[in-house]
Amino acid sequence: MRKHYVLFVGLILLSISMVSAQFSDKKKDFEKYEGFYNFYYDEGSDKIYLEVEKLEEEFLYVYSLSSGIGSNDIGLDRGQLGDEQVVYFTKAGNKLLLIQPNLKYRAITDNELERKSVEQAFAKSVLFGFPIVEENNGTYIIDITDFLMQDAHGVSSRLKRREQGSYSLDKSKSAFALDRTKAFPKNVEFDVTMTFKGQAKGSYIRSVAPNANLVTVAEHHSFIELPDNKYKKRVFDPRSGSSPFNYYDYATPVEENILKQFIRRHRLEKKDPTAEMSEAVEPIIYYLDNGTPEPVRSALLEGGRWWNQAFEAIGYKDAFQLKMLPDDADPLDVRYNVIQWVHRSTRGWSYGSSITDPRTGEIMKGHVSLGSLRIRQDFLIAQALMNKPFAERDDNYEPMLEMAIARIRQLSAHEIGHTLGFAHNYAASTTGKASVMDYPHPQFTLKDGEINFANAYETGIGDWDKVTVAYSYQDFKNGESEKEGLNKILDKAKADGLRYITDQDARPQGSAHVLAHLWDNGTDVSKELEDMLNIRKVAIDNFSVDNIQEGTPYSVLEDVFVPLYFFHRYQTEGVAKIIGGLEYNYAVKGDGQEVVAIANKAMQEEALKTVLKTLDANEIAIPKDKLSLFPPRSFGTPRTRESIKGKTGVSFDALSAVETASDMTLKFLLHPEKASRLIQQKAVDTDNVGLDEVLDKLIASTINKKQKDAYLNEAQTIINFRVLLHVMNLAGHNSVHPQVNAIASQKLKELSSQFAKDSESNAINAEMVKRINAFDEHPELFKVIPSPKIPDGSPIGTTCFH
Structure with missing residues (x-):
């Protein structure tokens, strides 16, 4: 046995020796x-x-x-x-x-x-x-x-x-x-x-x-190669707007937190640390993909360079630079921070990512990916809202292109911000659009009955962005405490009225902050929704075949109409969040910020009043005189995921459009977590809005509202059935407080009694009674019947990756 083992080992060693010899003999022929x-x-x-x-x-x-x-x-x-x-x-x-x-x-x-x-x-x-x-x-x-x-x-x-x-x-x-x-x-x-x-x-x-x-x-x-050990970590603060880098240090004294949190940032040092304004030892240089076409190229360069304003504000000269990528450079080479122009078959997200030293959080390479089709969505929004842009000539596209380019400038700054180490700030829109790290919805105004596009998007870096740059990159002179200096930066931001709330508290489903919403506008979101609905109405009234160019199929006109019809979708989310919402900050002990409070009654009542307008057929039904613009799809231009979905086969389904829009509102207004918060906030303050009041006003403005016009009445009936389904959802939901189940069940009982009075002569009332009875008999079988899916909102949508 031992002889065989020795022979086996010998064969292995011989094989290794032969492979080694073969490599030595051949490597002169290798590149x-x-x-x-x-x-x-x-x-x-x-x-x-x-x-x-x-x-x-x-x-x-x-x-x-x-x-x-x-x-x-x-x-x-x-x-x-x-x-x-x-x-x-x-x-x-x-x-x-x-x-x-x-x-x-x-x-x-x-x-x-x-x-x-x-x-x-x-x-x-x-x-x-x-x-x-x-x-x-x-x-x-x-x-x-x-x-x-x-x-x-x-x-x-x-x-x-x-x-x-x-x-x-x-x-x-x-x-x-x-x-x-x-x-x-x-x-x-x-x-x-x-x-x-x-x-x-x-x-x-x-x-x-x-x-x-x-x-x-x-x-x-x-x-x-990993960086040297001269990089200095900077402590993370939840108020700073910087993204955290974490690890656990088991050598920490018992009285201190074992979790260590620092920010992610590039290395940046002044050539002259004593100077008020100095160049950087090594500036942060980004390079734009040289395959990016004009006019996008110039827009991305201009928007990205806005960040230098923030670095100048903390005493750096030309510390942030944006150049074209050399023709012989590889975008994946770690030596280059890059902005890549990425092509996809459909519209999609842009995102800012980075290569970071896992030991320290030092950003070694920023890498931005911008979806090339994104610009076309803003162009389409402008095309839909303009009053007969192609009535006189087909080359009248400059106003639309100008708005789309304005968005691209902002997008460049936004995604670069992620690669500099910064998180989203969804409260910035409430303080004068103070950050490019918010999600901006195009801002329009009505002037003499016409929609004004002049200030659709902001230009330049925001006041909050200067705060995040200061926190992450500010130098502190010898003898000056970094901890004290950083707190001064945040205290000044608070004194200036700047707010910071990020993703976890701004997403539409389940979050509750009254100021932080995606794609919203205005300090008063309820008023802004009113304004948006007015703009939407004017644009729909103006909408005609002249919103497309000569020779374009009418099917394309329907595609142009989609972002106009759902123009109010994101502002509606923001307003619905206020009902049962909270006002809070990422407060730390001693900073003087309000920790948490229930949204005041007046704000919630105004939000409820406003959001209920999006469940009124007068508001959201497509005018009858516009339906002749939308024939069955022509050969070669079928419906897509971005089309309005329907139940009428080849014909345009205006009632399904209403169903989709109303369901969007109801998902937010009657979200189960919101319903449970309404129970708690009413218990804490009996004078505040409660679930019972929300359901009463909802039913009064929908199910109990009568429309004289037959078309509007059918549209309202569609809305009313969605209301009924969402109330049933609360009545049978197993992840809410039982008080929610009880209140919703009581409303269903009241509605059943109301409908039963004339159910024999009213088919709609009979159907509602039938559905309530079926729910009562087998609540465990109940599921919300899905409405026709809302067309894609992205990239004017609900998330971005970084």
């Missing part, structure tokens, strides 16, 4: 790349060999997509960054292992044994094992081909999660892309053309791939 890591490319076998000189030395590994799929719904875009990971090589037997240490749990201490105890307490990850091909005086050659040829970015799993099919990597149709495989002193870049084979099942992948069973993308791998 050598010299940089942060030296590596060799063997064209004959399409293999890459890495030269590892130092073990146990940490570096940064990042994977990304250098070419994507082109579908917003799948979400695999060109330039998309993956996770950054600190890694190092270590030797284990005849292998080098690539180790990812666990940086979430640490011990910041000089006690080596204490550090070791924390390191051993939590799992680390071995990302890959590489057989050693050659070893020479402590330098190792390893074959990293299989590591680079794996689906690091998770393309196949993403396709599966999006129900597009089951795909696997086909290595026979995959290869290294040498034009994007490069070596630099501080980073090496590997690019791989990867083909995934499978059976396509989803419409998204079929719509973008020439052969949906074979999907080819390019995955990119970067090995990057």
